[in-house]
Amino acid sequence: MGAGEFRVVPYARGRHGDGPWRVVARVFEEYGFPFAEADYDADVLWPERHYREGWFLVAEAADGEVVGCVGLSDEGGGEFELHRLYVLPGARGKGLGERLTREVIGLARAAGARRLVLFSDVAFEHAHRLYERCGFRRNRFRYAPDPWRSREWGFVLEFEEER
Structure with a gap:
């Protein structure tokens, strides 16, 4: 099954329920990361409360199972975060x-972003290569604002101004 055999659609509570939460919990379990249903991780249990409508996407398998997710937020001043x-x-x-x-x-881009940033745990090396293929560049290191102070790389994608 290739990427084209999955549907990427905006999250809908009635259709996707806790699917994003289950995806993230499974990946965290795989890497031995702590995961909490409330507080820091609540955005994936209740995406409609944390993301603008249409800005949290899920990938569905043919049977409707949520197999992936991603979100977007407007941080102000033309900066957006993945x-x-x-x-x-x-x-x-x-x-x-x-x-x-x-x-x-x-x-x-459609929302007028000047730049798109993201932070990714240092353990997700495969994802870091993906971000770089998509045009992001690694620009900083930080300790995440999560309860366990994860180590993360920051990435940025600058958009050229359209004339």
Whole structure:
């Protein structure tokens, strides 16, 4: 199954329920990361409360199972942030992560972004290569604002102004 065999659609509570939460929880389990249903991780349990309508996307398998997700937020001043790009192990290696990333790049561009930033745990090396393929450059290191102070790389994609 290639990336084209998955549907990428805006999250809808009635259709997708806790699918994004299950995806992120599974990936965190795979990497041995802590995960909490409330507080810091609540955005993937309740995307409609944390993201502008249409700015949290899910990837569905043919049977409707949520196998991936990604979000976008407007941070002000022309800066947007990509959040929560996760794909289940069985759906990886098929171009789906890149497809989700490029969808968010398109949403940010359409909303007038000057730059798109993201932060990614240092352990997600495969994702870092994906971001660089999509035009992001690594620009900083930080300790995340999560309860366990994860180590993260920051990435930025600058958009040229249209004339």
